[in-house]
Amino acid sequence: MYSFHTHAQSTSDATIIDSRHYSNVFGEIRNYRIFLPPGYFDNSQKKYPVIYFLHGWSQRYFGDGGEAYASFDKGSQNNGDNIANFVSAHEVIVVKSDGYNRGPDEKYYVRPYNVGPVETFRQFPLYFPELIDYIDNHYRTIANREHRAISGLSMGGFMTFWIGGKYPHLFSAAGNFCGSTEFMVGPKNFPVEYRHIDMYNNYAGMNVRLNYGDKDFVRGHHQDMNRIWSQVIDNYQYKIYNAEHSTCGLGEMFGFFLKTFENSPPRPLKWDHIDVYPEFSVWGYQVSSNRNAPGLTILENVDKKGFRCSVREFLPDGEIMSFVNLSITTPSFYKKNESYIINDFDVDRLKISQKTIRSDNSGKLKISMNGSIHEIGINKKADKPNICIAAVEITNMSWATTMKDVIISITLLNKGLSVGKNIRAKLSATRNNANIIKSETGFGNIAVNELAVSRNSLSFQVKADSIEIEKLKLTIQDDDKNEWDEFFEIRVKKDLSEIKDFEIADGRTFTVAKSGTDSETILLGNGNGDGIANPGESIVILVKDQDKYWRTKLFFSDKYLNPFGVNIRMSDDWSPFDHCGVSAKYSVPLLSSDCPQNHSIEFFAEYWLPDYPLHIIKQGVIKIKVTGRDATPPQISSVDIPGENIIHVKVYDGSKIQSVKDRFVLKEDPAKSFEVELKDDGLAEDRVEGDRVFSKKIPEQKFGFYRVVVEAIDSFGNKTIEEAPGEFLLH
Secondary structure, eight states: OOEEEEEEEEETTEEEEEEEEEETTTTEEEEEEEEEOTTTTTOTTOOBOEEEEEOOTTOBTTBOTTOGGGOOSSTTGGGGOSHHHHHHHSSOEEEEEOOOOSOTTSOOOOOOTTOSSOOSSOOHHHHHHHHHHHHHHHSOBOOSGGGEEEEEETHHHHHHHHHHHHOTTTOSEEEEESOOSEEEESOTTSOEEEEGGGOGGGGTTOEEEEEEETTOTTHHHHHHHHHHHHHHOTTEEEEEESOSSSOTTHHHHHHHHHHHHHSOOOOOSSEEEEESSSSEEETTEEEEEOOOSSOEEEEEEEETTEEEEEEESSTTTOOBOTTOEEEEEOOSOSOTTOEEEEEEEETTTTEEEEEEEEOOTTSOOEEEEESSOEEEEEEOTTOOOOEEEEEEEEOSSSSEETTSOEEEEEEEEEOSSSOEEEEEEEEEESSTTEEEEEOEEEEEEEOTTOEEEOSSOEEEEEOOTTOOEEEEEEEEEOTTSOEEEEEEEEEEEOOOOBOOOEEEESSEEEEEEETTTEEEEEEESBSOSSSSBOTTOBOEEEEEETTEEEEOEEEOOOTTBSGGGOOOEEEEEOHHHHSSSOEEEEEOOBBOTTOOTTEEEEEEEEEEEEETTEEEEEEEEEEEEEOSOOOOOOEEEEEEEEETTEEEEEEEOSSOEEEEEEEEEETTOTTOEEEEEEBOSSOTTOOSTTSSEEEEEOOOOOSEEEEEEEEEEETTOOEEEEEOSSOEEEO
16 A cells, blocks of 8 residues: 655644545545644654544535535534544544545546445445554554544445444444435445344444434434334434534534543444345454345354354345355354364254364364354353244234233254253343233253243233334343343334225236335236235235325235245335435235135235425234135246356245246357256255255356246246346356
8 A cells, every 4th residue: 555645734733634545445546534633743652543434425535525514624614513623622533534436537426435326346345444454554543443433424424334333343433423324235236225224233342323403304214213223222322403414413423432432342242243245254253155146144143152144135034045155254262173063053944953163273163054044053062051042923913012912932942062951031121111021931951952932921011102123131041050141122013003095916007106206107016916815926015195005015924925935025215305315115925825715914014105304104004815826927036147157046936836947049049049947956056945046057058148038837837938137148
């Protein structure tokens, strides 16, 4: 790396330097502005904590970019509550990075950070550790997480929570000014919806704060997030100011950081992490995968004794991507060159395996698995039991409802190497919103790699309608005085009346609301289009309100919905309405082919109505009846040839798939074609049995581009023939 100091200026005793350095991550020169405190050049031995600041839309590292909301660097800007004035009065360094997302030969562009949409290959979160390393090596910083914080405004506020949550091992605090709560982010070829409202588990070991104004156009989405985060993050705070979209309370936010530096949260003994990238590092763990599709890798309850791991298409309950292969390399926690016994329980498929692996010369373990839900236990011979929660089930209602007794059954797993003797557990609340009604239960003895269901049900009641999620604690004990603390969350819904005015889109064309105040005519669902729910159909529930049809997000627990782990969620982008990057979600549940005649299904439905700049969340219960038989052909979800001439075709259907065949047609000579039959048996090139991803290694062909036509037949003989979009290279 190398740097260039372009100019320096002294403002109220703070020294402001605009400079740049070469980035190996981006392969280009990157700019930054640094604010140095008074006395920085007087004592060459003194070191300082650092606050990183990320600017917003239309801004650059050098200042406001012509937008008044963004003036907060120096002098009288932001009514004097600005960076230079704070640095002048405190012993701290502030670094402003540059989120510019264009090259020098491209037209000037005001949208920073390459999010919402992802337009280039620049990945700013991947660049940030390089920037930190550069600053630590060229300025006198206290180069540890305990004395480092990150903050930002607007789009920079969004990036603050993303980068801070991605690197909790680099920061002790994160502070967001008026940031959006959602954008499309990640790899250019497979971006994913990143929603802060779902990412609350990423901030263990950090202090987190949100400042926003009571007239900020993003405030409705801040309110949505606060209803969740305030219930599940112990170290989260927010403050609402008499302000618009701005760095409101900048001095208070930076003061929050300085207090954190005085007494930083310690590294958590047990932690969770969610990441959009196929490969990443966190807390010394290295995670690698072959994922080349939108999704998120989820680590839970990570400590030296094991962890839970999965890959999902979206949060919180997106489809499991079991076809992804993962490897997780631990830090050097373990004895060098010794054997460890790995218990691996696949929660989704109820499969148990045990294998022995050796630590390497530095005491690291490398553990491999697929993208299903895996509970991993790391053991030495004759280790103690290791008890964890495998599943929580609500037994007396379709979803947890406020002001009612919620009865739950808990399944425990022993992933240790000794029998858990006379296991018992006690349920408690982590907030004062819930009353625990039945708190204690027993499980008996739990052998190694065995499950046990609670002998008695547990129950609780949420006392307020305003609560949307409840975090509970289960304390587990055995006769040998071992104790385990497990935490889990349950989404909670209000007790609402039934919605009667709705339509079922099952392959029907409707004119529906779009982007808040617009509309579109679109084909929704998949079926015979008669407006009646039939087995095998995919449906969208449309609620009529304000003389428009609104697509709904649905919550349910019926066993005849989404068979084989299918879960389809779509997005209606509201950016044209409120300019926040957020989308309203709607569900496309799949009806199982074996759904009984006249079976009644109950949904909790949610949709948004516009009230600029806010959105009104409407909710209610919808009931439908399922009749008829499965006459709906399979749906082709994706076709992919990632390399090595292996094709993967993902198929959805309400029943098991009987066969999948692909016909390849040479583009330059359509008369030349060949056909292959794909399998989903977990053998040869097929990665996982029964994951609805059918695979086949294609016989060696002449180099060329091919069209691919897919034929899929379900167990009822319903057939679909569909040409995959695009062209595919074979060699």
